Amino acid sequence: MDDVAAAIADPVRREILVMLREQRLAAGEIADRFEISRPAVSRHLRVLRESGLVRDTLVGRRRLYELDGSRFAGLIGWLGQFAPAAGWERRLDALETEVYRTRRERRRRDAADQRQENTA
Structure with missing residues (x-):
């Protein structure tokens, strides 16, 4: 739960999660929507991937990211008490x-x- 909370603490990562809510996106498509550098977006994607909130699939030369909402369950349960x-x-x-x-x-x-x- 702590790694999920830490991952969503950053506004850029939260925006990435919102983008991935409806569709899979390539890393480049995600990076194009931000004014920060591609390496910075890549670091954010790594944090999300390591926390288990997104998973990536290599399709040809493209890395597609998709949301894995199952990791939110523990955090949602804990927050429910409030x-x-x-x-x-x-x-x-x-x-x-x-x-x-x-x-x-x-x-x-x-x-x-x-x-x-x-x-x-």
Whole structure:
């Protein structure tokens, strides 16, 4: 998880990940979209590759990069504890349980009242 967090800490690497979200791209195509040098982009790609966030495939003389989103799972799970929705989800689950319990008790009480009316 730490290597993934370190890899996405840089804005250039985050932008590369966004580019690779939809399609595979060659290293040169990625580098052309930045104003930094090709060697700098290459270093960013190496960090992403070593963290497991992207994988590369050699096709002829071109190296194509693609996103491997599976490495985000650990980080997403850890970050989930800080998401405001996580607390609400538990509260809503508890509310749902309480609603079902109340309905069940009401049905039982109504059925008991009905039986008393029928026997009287």
